[in-house]
Amino acid sequence: MSQTPRVWRKFTVKSKDGELKLRIQDMPSDRLDDLNDIFLKYFVTEETSHKAADEDPEVVGEIIGASMTIVVKKDDPEEDMNFTDKKTKTKEVAALFAIIDILFSKYDVMKDLNLDSFLDDRGVVINPKYRGLGIAQMFFNVRRQICHNLGIPLTGAWMTSAGSQKAAARDGWETVFEIPYEEFGKEAGVVFEDVPPSCKFMTAKPLSI
Template sequence: MSQTPRVWRKFTVKSKDGELKLRIQDMPSDRLNDFIDICMKYFIPQETCNKTAVVGEIIGASITKVDKKDDPERNLNFTTKTKEVGASFAIISKLISRYNALKDHKLDIFLNDRGVVVNPKYRGLGLAQMFFNVRRQICHDIGIPLTGAWMTAAGSQKAAARDGWETAYEMTYEDFGKETGIVFENVPPICKYMTGKPLQM
């Protein structure tokens, strides 16, 4: 018998179309295609380096991974079908190499980020901040001392700051562009790595 997905948070927001009752929960196994769909439509094309709330449809996702001190080093230098995808992974690899929260904070375990995406129709309702808050709840509930993420967009930086996340590392996109040979356009001046401590419950 399959395990019922855990519901981390239920909440209500007001949108121009009226009140929405939402929840953030572990992804049900039968919703994988919906999850992939929102990532392909909104996360892949809109996340700066690449250029779950469930109610009827998946309108957002918070993608995380538990990293451990003894895990093998991540290597994004692998063969891709197109040079554009290869270049994207090379940029992400350089970004990841800039800051290592496990080492900097001397941690054995860490809740790491793989991305946050919200359907544009539902942006501006505080969902990203709710995702970041739930990550801190996950840390509390399963005993992980810290979570963190590269906040590459202004919206995610503001949402994380509102939830009490702190900037652990930052760099200008101008400097990062010189390193990667990329001219970043329509981005905030600063790219930040931000960390959040477990909720006190």
């Protein structure tokens, strides 16, 4: 028998279409296609690094949002984060890999803060129809709840957009490292458009429940 997905948070927001009752829960195994749809349609097309690399996928689908994380431990086999050396089929993907490599080389939270475990980010996306309702902040808050439940001392993420930076700051996240986008763009050989002054790595401690 499959385990019922855990519901982390139920909450209500008010939109122009009226009151919405929402919940944040673990992904049901039968909704993987919906998860892929929202990440490909909105995250890949709008996230700063993907935009700078000129990627333009065409995928249809609609879902409210998703937050992807992974638990990283000090003794885990070291993840191969060198994307530049990987074989690519297009120059856009190669440009994206180069951008990611540069960004990931700038800061290592596990080493800097001497952590044994960490709740790492793999992306947050909200369907544009439902933005401005505080859902991203709720996602970030639930990550802190997950840290509390799993006994993980810290969570964090590269916040590449003004929206994510503001949502995280409202939830009490702190900036531990940042790089000006002008400097980042020169190093990556790309032009970042519609971005905040800097790209920030922000962290937060577990909720005190």
